[in-house]
Amino acid sequence: MIKALRLLLLPALLAAATGAALAQNPIKVGEFASLTGKEAAFGQSSHKGTLLAIEELNATGGALGRQFELITEDNQSKQGESATIVKKLISRDQVVALLGEVASGRSLEAAPIAQNYKIPMISPSSTNPRVTEMGSYIFRVCFIDPFQGTAMAKFAQKSLHLKKVALLTSVSSPYSVGLAKYFKETFAAIGGEITIEQKYSEGDKDFKAQLTAIKAAGVDGIFVPGYYTEAALISKQARELELTFPIFGGDGWEAPQLIEIGGKAMKGTYYSTHYSPENSSPAVQNFVKKFRARFAGETPDAMAALGYDSAMVLADAIKRAGTTEGPKLRTAIAATKGYDGVTGKTTIDSHRNATKAAVVITVKDGAFKFVESITP
Amino acid sequence: MSEFLQQLLNGLSLGAIYALIALGYTMVYGVLRFINFAHSDVFMVGAFIGYYMGKLVPEGTLWGGLAVLGAAMIGCALLGMTIERLAYRPLRSAPTLNVLITAIGVSLLLEYTGQVFFGAAPRNFPAIFPVRNFSLGNVIISSNQVIVIVVSVVLMVVLQLIVYRTKIGTAMRAVSLNPKAAILMGVNNDVVISFTFGLGSALAAAGGILYALNYPSIDPLMGVMPGLKAFVAAILGGIGNIPGAALGGLILGTVETFVSGSQFSTYKDAIAFAILIIILLFRPAGLLGKFTVEKV
Numbered sequence: 129m130i131k132a133l134r135l136l137l138l139p140a141l142l143a144a145a146t147g148a149a150l151a152q153n154p155i156k157v158g159e160f161a162s163l164t165g166k167e168a169a170f171g172q173s174s175h176k177g178t179l180l181a182i183e184e185l186n187a188t189g190g191a192l193g194r195q196f197e198l199i200t201e202d203n204q205s206k207q208g209e210s211a212t213i214v215k216k217l218i219s220r221d222q223v224v225a226l227l228g229e230v231a232s233g234r235s236l237e238a239a240p241i242a243q244n245y246k247i248p249m250i251s252p253s254s255t256n257p258r259v260t261e262m263g264s265y266i267f268r269v270c271f272i273d274p275f276q277g278t279a280m281a282k283f284a285q286k287s288l289h290l291k292k293v294a295l296l297t298s299v300s301s302p303y304s305v306g307l308a309k310y311f312k313e314t315f316a317a318i319g320g321e322i323t324i325e326q327k328y329s330e331g332d333k334d335f336k337a338q339l340t341a342i343k344a345a346g347v348d349g350i351f352v353p354g355y356y357t358e359a360a361l362i363s364k365q366a367r368e369l370e371l372t373f374p375i376f377g378g379d380g381w382e383a384p385q386l387i388e389i390g391g392k393a394m395k396g397t398y399y400s401t402h403y404s405p406e407n408s409s410p411a412v413q414n415f416v417k418k419f420r421a422r423f424a425g426e427t428p429d430a431m432a433a434l435g436y437d438s439a440m441v442l443a444d445a446i447k448r449a450g451t452t453e454g455p456k457l458r459t460a461i462a463a464t465k466g467y468d469g470v471t472g473k474t475t476i477d478s479h480r481n482a483t484k485a486a487v488v489i490t491v492k493d494g495a496f497k498f499v500e501s502i503t504p
Numbered sequence: 505m506s507e508f509l510q511q512l513l514n515g516l517s518l519g520a521i522y523a524l525i526a527l528g529y530t531m532v533y534g535v536l537r538f539i540n541f542a543h544s545d546v547f548m549v550g551a552f553i554g555y556y557m558g559k560l561v562p563e564g565t566l567w568g569g570l571a572v573l574g575a576a577m578i579g580c581a582l583l584g585m586t587i588e589r590l591a592y593r594p595l596r597s598a599p600t601l602n603v604l605i606t607a608i609g610v611s612l613l614l615e616y617t618g619q620v621f622f623g624a625a626p627r628n629f630p631a632i633f634p635v636r637n638f639s640l641g642n643v644i645i646s647s648n649q650v651i652v653i654v655v656s657v658v659l660m661v662v663l664q665l666i667v668y669r670t671k672i673g674t675a676m677r678a679v680s681l682n683p684k685a686a687i688l689m690g691v692n693n694d695v696v697i698s699f700t701f702g703l704g705s706a707l708a709a710a711g712g713i714l715y716a717l718n719y720p721s722i723d724p725l726m727g728v729m730p731g732l733k734a735f736v737a738a739i740l741g742g743i744g745n746i747p748g749a750a751l752g753g754l755i756l757g758t759v760e761t762f763v764s765g766s767q768f769s770t771y772k773d774a775i776a777f778a779i780l781i782i783i784l785l786f787r788p789a790g791l792l793g794k795f796t797v798e799k800v
Contacts, residue, residue, distance in 0.1 A: 164624035166723070204624060299770050327769045331729070333719035336514040337764035344507040357626055357721055364720070368646045369510075370637060389628045389721050 154197035155190065155452055157182070157442065158223030160213050160238060162231065165205025166331070166357055169383035170230035170431050174252050175200060177435030178227055180422055185439070191446045198439075199223060203234060214238040218245045224452035225249065227438050230431055231355070232256030232303040239266045246454040248445075248461055252438035253402065253431055255379060256306045260480040265458050267480045269438050270402055270471070271504070273303070276378050277310025279486045279502040280351065280400050285320050287488075287500065288374050288398070290349040292323045294342040296362060298354045300330045307353035307378050315351075323347045328358065335362045339369050349374045356383040359397075360390035367393040374398060382430050387494055394491040402430040403471045404487045404498040415470045430471070437469035506642035511765050512758065517649040517718065519757020520656035524711035525734030526741070526749035527663065528704030534680040534744040535700045538600045541607040542587055543708055544731020545614035546580050548724060550709030551629065551716040552622055553579045558630040569633035573655070573713050577706040584705025585698050593694065618724030629720035632713075652714045659710055660750055663703070667746065672699055680744070733760075736780050742793020751791060755779075 159178055162171030182198045190196055199221050203209035210229060217223050218241065226242050226249040229235045235254035242249035243263030251259055251268040255276055260266045284290045293315060298304035312322050324345040326338035339362070342350060350366065352359050352375060359381045366375060374396050381399035390397075405416050405427050415436065419428040428436075444467055446452060449460035467474040472484045488499040525547055532540040553576040561568030591610050595603045638645045667673040675696045678686040687693055715730060716722050737756045741748025756776055763772040783791065 164619075166626060168625040326765075328764075329770070333715075333721065334514075334518055334761075334764070337511060337761040338769060340507055340510045340514060341765040343510075361719060361721060368637065368644070368648075370639070370644050385626070385628070389626075391631075 154195045155192070155446065156197050156199060156221055156223045157439070158214070158217035158221060158226045159198055159200040160203055160210055160217065160226065160228040160234075161200060162205040162229065162234070163200070163202035165203075167205045167231055167355055169356065169385050170253075171202070171205070173383070173429050173431035174228075174230050174435035176419070176423055176426075177428060177432035177437075178252070178439045180419060180432075181436045181439035181443070183422075184418075185443050191443055192450065192452070196443070203229070205231075207233065208237070210234040210237040211241060214241050218242070218247055223247065224446075224454070225442055225457060227252065227435075227442065229254060231301070232259055232306070233301055235259045235266075236262065236302060239263060242266060246458070248442075248454060248458045250438045250442055250461065252434040253379065254303070256302050257479075257481075258302065258306070264462075264480070265454070267461050267476060269441050269469070269474050269482050270434055271484045271486060272481050273307045273378070274310045275483075275504055276400050276486060277307050277312075277353075278314040279488075280376060280378065281311050281314035281318065281320065283398070283400070283488055283500070283502065284315065284349060284351070284374075284376065285318055288349060288376070290320065290374065292321045292347045292349075294345060294347040294350045295322055295325045296335070296338060296342070296350055296352045296354075297325065297327050298330055298358065299327045301354065303378075303380060304353045304355075307380075308351070311351055311353065328354075330355075330358075332358065333361060335365050336369065339366050339371065343369055343371055347373070349376065352377040353380065355380040356386040357389065359399075360386050360388075360394065363390045363397055364393040372396070379430060382489075384429075387491060387496075390491075391494075394494075396490075398488055398490045398499065400486045400488050400502070402484065402486065403433045404489060404496075405429070406498045407487075411468065411470055433470040437471050437474060440469055441467055441474055507765075509643045511761055513643065513645060513649060514765075515758030515761030516754060517652045517757075518761055519737075519754035520652050521711050521715050521718075521753075522730065522734045522737045522757050523750040523753025524656055524659065524707050524714070525730060526737040526753045527660070527746060528708045529735055529738040530741070530743055530746060530749040531676075531700050531704045533738070535676060535683075535697055536592070536603070538603045539607065539735065540592075540701075540704075541604070541731075542591075542610035542614060543704065544727035544734070545611050545618070546584055546587075546705045546727075547708040547712040547715070547731060548618060548722075548727035549583055549614065550576045550580045550705075550712030551722045551726065552618070552724075553709065554632070554713040554716060555627060555629055555722060558632045561632065563630055563632060564634045566634060569651075572632050573710060576709040576713050580709035580712075581702035581706040584701040584708075588698055588701040593697075615724055615727075622724055624724065626721040626723040629716040629722050631717070631720070633717060648717050652718065655710060655714060659707060663707070663746065666703070672696065676700055733776070736777065740780055740783060740790055742787075742790025745790065745792045748790055748792035755791075 161175045182196045201213035230253045232254040235251045239262035243265050248265045253270045255273045257272045297308040376398040379401040382401045445460035449456045464476040474482045485503045487501045528543045557572045557575045636647045675691045679696045737752035738749045741752030763775045
């Protein structure tokens, strides 16, 4: 009898509880990131930027009278893992939007799922064009590889005065393959020569064979459109083979581990990225100050800045949409125009991409130094 | 020509590391007739012991490097013997398949315990030995390559001496040939098997340190691929045969390097494994393996 009574009461109690919570229900934002594993530096940086943005938003009252709740899941830098955790974020945690990933390959895994559930997804720093082509709910707040590849090709020719360049591409990363393609097209079009193309796979550690072949081909620079672990090992082994010319790559190089692993070998290497903490604009300096105060003096890199901007663009769209409903939120994000963030003004174009300037960074005396800025 | 020599050198130094790991697989197979899949993770632990020990000695000194190498070898020998005592000895009379599954379990245990203790992010392995480049014409030899080749050759010679010139080596060969007869002749099989695991694991540790020296980014799953390659090398040379494992390692490393340096670099693993299949078609027991000879 008592049991039956309890059973009767239970739904009523539950209804009361959810009713009360509904008014104060936080806006759930899902983040999937490579917090551990091979590209952990990316995930960690990006996550810290996003976290800082969410904390700031909550301190100033959140949006729509509700607080934000960031639910972060780790994909361990592994293939296949992002799909699983994104499904979990959408179906179990019922997030209203997704933020992630840095690596294009993992954004490509999550994008079809977000599209399918009509949950808007903003990638902070995936630069492969295919990411946003996956569907109308997929956005990004960074430049894309055709621009980055073009920028680095022009930089190689004009600033580094290179004529014959070798390509060393990771065949198992869509980011690397795409960036290599765009670099090659532009570099050949402006009169440069791609003398030799060599390939490797993610997780390889021995590049001496490829580098020996490159050395025999007689080039005056190597373009390595990969991620930082491999870029550092490649530079190190290249210097061991006494290849002293410039080695350069894209934003996949951006991590403190590049210098930690590569050490002295990183002297004379260059990469393009989204922002430089040396930029004297008030927005950047303010962000650097806040970031250092929050994360024990750490200087934010481009992934952190883009992680921050991605959350801010989302919050801005939620405020404008006045709702967290998928389709309306999607329209609001698509209408983002001239949002002033840390990495410059974000305007979402008809392909759901942002157009921004790139900066070139070099490694000098064991530290990252700003070289020049390249506008689209 | 100089490109060929350079590639050959690159290949030999990679192959020497495969050979060191392959020796452990082959020795354990020799005495126990099973593949110790945890071996590649002992290799990983060796590199991590080196990582932590490397912080205690000054960087870039020969004695410091050798001390780290010695410490890692001793540490892993103890680890190997502990694994054998706890996981494999209770299964001594069980079917080989059970031991094989246990070995996979131990392998996963080490990998994921490693992720808990060391973290999953790659770490930078310190340059424990002095670094210098030598040039021979157009061929550049790095000191790390010299160290890899010298240490591997020395360890293989020492191993050969232990197996053929010492009492315990004779006992190892006896156990390998016929465990029951060895017991009847007064050989303590448990001690011999324990020693074999210790020896194999010490070689894996040396392999781990040398690998990390050349490719200074280490993580708890770093053993998987080199372990697989070394396993193939052991089969290629004839599993259970010590010179065979060394030869298999060198062949595999060299082939892989030459393929990587060509236009077919993406197919390097496919080609390496295709060679394995072809060799096994013609010599099912591996290059130096025979079906009945002594196995250690």
